[in-house]
Amino acid sequence: MLHFMLRSMRALLRATLEKNMRLKLALSAAALSLTIAGCAPLSKVDETAPKAYTNAEIVGAVPITGAKAQDVRMSSAKVLFWNEAERSANFRAMDKLFPITTVRPAAKPRALPIGAPLTGIDEATIRAEMAAQKSVGVLVLQNGQIRAEYYADGMTPTDRWTSFSMAKSLTSTLAGAAVKDGYITSVQDPVTKYVPELKGSGYDGVTVEHVLAMTSGVKWNEDYTDPKSDVVAMFSLPVPDGADPDAYFLSKLPREAAPGTKWVYKTGETNLIGLIVQRATGKLLSDYASEKLADAAGLEQSILWQTNMAGINVGGCCLAMSLRDYGRVGQLLLEGAPDVVPAGWMARATSPISNVGAPGFGYGYQFWTYPQGRWGLRGIFGQSVTIVPDKNAVVVFLSNWDKASDRESNMKQRAFADKLVAGL
Numbered sequence: 014m015l016h017f018m019l020r021s022m023r024a025l026l027r028a029t030l031e032k033n034m035r036l037k038l039a040l041s042a043a044a045l046s047l048t049i050a051g052c053a054p055l056s057k058v059d060e061t062a063p064k065a066y067t068n069a070e071i072v073g074a075v076p077i078t079g080a081k082a083q084d085v086r087m088s089s090a091k092v093l094f095w096n097e098a099e100r101s102a103n104f105r106a107m108d109k110l111f112p113i114t115t116v117r118p119a120a121k122p123r124a125l126p127i128g129a130p131l132t133g134i135d136e137a138t139i140r141a142e143m144a145a146q147k148s149v150g151v152l153v154l155q156n157g158q159i160r161a162e163y164y165a166d167g168m169t170p171t172d173r174w175t176s177f178s179m180a181k182s183l184t185s186t187l188a189g190a191a192v193k194d195g196y197i198t199s200v201q202d203p204v205t206k207y208v209p210e211l212k213g214s215g216y217d218g219v220t221v222e223h224v225l226a227m228t229s230g231v232k233w234n235e236d237y238t239d240p241k242s243d244v245v246a247m248f249s250l251p252v253p254d255g256a257d258p259d260a261y262f263l264s265k266l267p268r269e270a271a272p273g274t275k276w277v278y279k280t281g282e283t284n285l286i287g288l289i290v291q292r293a294t295g296k297l298l299s300d301y302a303s304e305k306l307a308d309a310a311g312l313e314q315s316i317l318w319q320t321n322m323a324g325i326n327v328g329g330c331c332l333a334m335s336l337r338d339y340g341r342v343g344q345l346l347l348e349g350a351p352d353v354v355p356a357g358w359m360a361r362a363t364s365p366i367s368n369v370g371a372p373g374f375g376y377g378y379q380f381w382t383y384p385q386g387r388w389g390l391r392g393i394f395g396q397s398v399t400i401v402p403d404k405n406a407v408v409v410f411l412s413n414w415d416k417a418s419d420r421e422s423n424m425k426q427r428a429f430a431d432k433l434v435a436g437l
Contacts, residue, residue, distance in 0.1 A: 123311020128158030131436030189354030287328015
């Protein structure tokens with residue numbers, strides 16, 4: 014009996030000592046962790062947080078390196094200085110000059126029935142306006158029906174035309190889709206969460222929303238006529254192989270204002286949005302658009318979207334589609350793209366978040382806002398899609414202006430749009 018009691022006491026003592034040792038080791042490990050973390054409280058790792066991919070991990074990215082990369086970059090910079098004949102040929106054949114990927118057409122294209130002709134404006138007047146403004150395509154939709162459709166300069170309904178900065182609005186819409194799908198946690202996320210190369214640059218402390226609204230406070234020159242402007246240098250200056258060209262260039266820019274306090278139009282920042290979406294989703298913009306926009310818009314043909322030297326799509330520029338498909342995209346946006354972006358996204362995106370210095374005009378999430386509640390997409394050399402909510406209408410212009418952008422041409426195009434809307 015005594016032997017049994019002694020053996021039980023030894024077992025109890027051994028168990029107590031082992032328990033105390035485990036507790037001591039656990040406390041020591043916790044203390045060490047607190048020391049390493051600068052005495053910060055321990056926190057559980059959120060294994061559900063979205064992954065930020067590297068460019069190399071983005072599915073479908075095919076980098077271009079070496080001399081070929083510089084050749085393509087220099088060609089991109091020269092676009093701004095083509096003559097009229099070069100623009101006419103190349104705007105409808107950019108895939109012959111630059112690397113591209115495609116957004117697939119819809120499984121079932123959206124029908125665009127022919128509606129009644131416009132009233133108060135005849136074909137001769139429309140064609141005279143087109144000739145004066147060097148428009149190659151004009152489309153007016155109302156209630157999803159074609160009220161007017163005209164072509165010039167040899168353009169046909171199946172030809173694609175490059176829209177330049179109209180791509181910005183689609184990139185913004187894909188950012189909304191990424192929020193809805195949970196790839197981007199919030200527009201209040203810092204951009205460095207997805208593009209860590211920008212840590213320590215002028216983009217430290219800048220949020221995704223700041224970049225969507227072009228209010229980062231980072232200094233930028235968008236002068237298309239200046240060969241030394243940032244928008245030209247971004248495409249022409251060499252970039253080390255393996256570096257993302259947009260992040261590399263943007264990381265060198267200084268800050269001139271606090272984030273959220275100053276609006277400056279910056280193509281580089283829409284490229285940054287495109288990079289964020291592709292890093293967040295792990296997909297090319299064209300592939301993500303194939304998922305989110307192709308069937309929703311009812312695209313009849315594929316969209317061509319230019320890629321950069323890292324092999325990913327350029328968020329701020331250079332997609333090409335047919336006149337009618339621009340109209341279909343405009344119709345989807347007019348409807349609010351309910352299955353694509355979160356509830357309320359389009360209302361926010363098309364509100365005048367930023368003051369652009371012209372009464373009645375503003376800028377949202379990569380959309381221009383106009384008087385009378387209108388808003389739209391715009392690209393250099395006269396490309397535009399204008400949404401007219403009170404008429405349930407979409408007006409598309411494809412053009413070959415002599416200048417990339419100037420106030421007089423913009424005013425004439427808006428006046429032309431007013432004449433067309435008046436005929437609805």
